[in-house]
Amino acid sequence: MSDAEKQPNIVFILADDLGWADLSVYGQTQYQTPHLDALAAGGVRFTQAYANSAVCSATRFGLITGRYQYRLRGGLEEPLVRTAHLHGLPTDHPTLPSLLRDAGYETALIGKWHLGNLPNYGPLKSGYNRFFGNYGGAIDYFTHKPGVGAAVPRDLYEGEVPVERVGYYTQLLADEASSWIAQQAEEKPFFLSLHFTAPHWPWVGPEDEHVSRDLTDLFHYDGGNLHTYAKMVRSLDAAVGQVVQALKAKGVFDNTIVIFTSDNGGERFSKTWPFTGQKTELLEGGIRVPTLLSWPARLQPQVSEQVTITMDWLPTLLSAAGTAPHPDYPSDGENILPVLQGQAPVHERRLFWRYKAQRQRAAREGRFKYLRINDNEFLFDVEDDTLERANLKDQHPAVFARLRQAWEDWNAQFLPITDEVFTHGVTPDIQADRYAPERANRGL
Structure with a gap:
């Protein structure tokens, strides 16, 4: 069976608080992001892609449901951590992973969930067959805790069981994702959500374990700098390169849809030029996000001016997989695949x-x-x-x-x-x- 006849694999990579021009392909000049630049060169680079929200969990509701997040109580505002034990993604709501699973896909989330906490909510309750990562909004890159202090438990789980790992979180996620890809059966397509916490605070680079030890607040207003932020983004870029290499080593890269984007605009150390604004703001810098898509088997390299938004990915990816949104939960997003394939013109939204x-x-x-x-x-x-x-x-x-x-x-x-x-x-x-x-x- 040729690639054109097979359901594509899908790897959805979500960065956290990445600014519009934090990648060199989007205008960063202080450092380079060669792996993401290569993904852009061989695929689609969007110039008018938006996040569903200017903050984290709200956009994630839009992504996983394909709908405006304001339809659900948990998607109303940020931070969800305030009531994550009470409000989250309803387990009976169709989701991107559950709909793909029903279409024959193996599904996994590796990384950040941020859509409600146990025991009421979680990835395994909403369409993912496997989960490794953090349930909340942010954790330290080395201690893997959502706060500081010996009494604070780690927010790192295998499924619904707390686990311990040693290492920088961005690299741990890349290693888990690469291993999971290598283990997938040849005859079954897979959907991997790889949701990094980078470059979200705390401001800790891959060689800065001593910074984690000295923190008194993960949000440290007195911490971070452009140099540290650059190390965090370069680490993210290397992690994406590692995952792409895993796809190539398995021989499935050409028929894998790889999407890279951010959940909202960047924070204090991000570069958002030529926009103004940042995370939590509805100025362009808070909602316009770098977005790349690679699918060598079906899409030509291009720069797309199509206006798009996070919730478009559900109908777009379901269409690529040969299925559609649940009829009782129609998507507020739009299938943009015909535009990317040259079957429809760029149109206003x-x-x-x-x-x-x-x-x-x-x-x-x-x-x-x-x-x-x-x-x-x-x-x-x-x-x-x-x-x-x-x-x-x-x-x-x-x-x-x-x-x-x-x-x-x-x-x-x-x-x-x-x-x-x-x-x-x-x-x-x-x-x-x-x-x-x-x-x-x-x-x-």
Whole structure:
């Protein structure tokens, strides 16, 4: 059977808090990312790819369900850690891995879950046959703990059983993924979600174990620098190269769809030029993400200007596998495979975002983007004005009014954000917003 007749394998690689220009193929000049650059050269590099949210777990709800995350209580806001024992991905909701498993795929998640904690939620309850990784949002790269101190348990699991490993987490995930790929049967396609925590804080490089020992707070405001961040991204790049090599060694690279993207924009050390904004912000730097796709058997190398968003991957990958979303849970995303295969032209999209809806909301249609930050409203041409500096709402009042109303109509379909979302089950120390100081400095 030729590659064109076989179901493709799928490896979905998700970086954590990676900025738009943190890869050299997207504009980084202070260091190189040769493995990801090679993936881009042989595949599709997207120039207008967006994350479903400006924060982690919300985007992951969009990815795994193929729908706007605001349909589910767990997807409303961040950080989910506040109520992860109460709210998460419902186990009866069809997911990308469960639908692929039903289509004959072996499925695994290696890395970050962040969609609800045990005992109520978890990867093995939502379509994955195997899981190795962390349930929460962030862990130290060497201690594998979500906090500091001897009494803090490790957030590292094999399935639903805590385990211990020695090593830098990015490398551990690459080793686990490479080993799992090598073990897969030739006659059955596989779907691997490889969700790194890099380059999410704490700011620790692969040779910085001493930094982990000295930390008093994983979010350390007084830590990190551009040099350390570069080491973290280069380690991520090498890990991706290792996984690609594992696919080639097994002889399945050509008929494997490899996707690399980020869950949201970058944080304090990221490069987001030519955009402004960062994680937690609906400016382009907070939601526009580097995105690469490789499928040598079926797709020609290209640079795609198609506007796309995280939730598009569910219908796109299901289509490539010869199946479709569950009819009772239609995707809010779109199958972009015909565009990539040259069977359909690039077309306009209308996409929406909200983040603490009273504070930030956004809508994009064609070249225009409606943005509200607190009580300030804007209309930007994000194709010509990538820095979002020229407010065009008075020059194009009809476009401004249309997108403003479109956002209201869209928002009315989803679960509201109430005070309970931020306070239910929250202790005062957890309720404190870690990002408040940085947002305050940016006027948000």
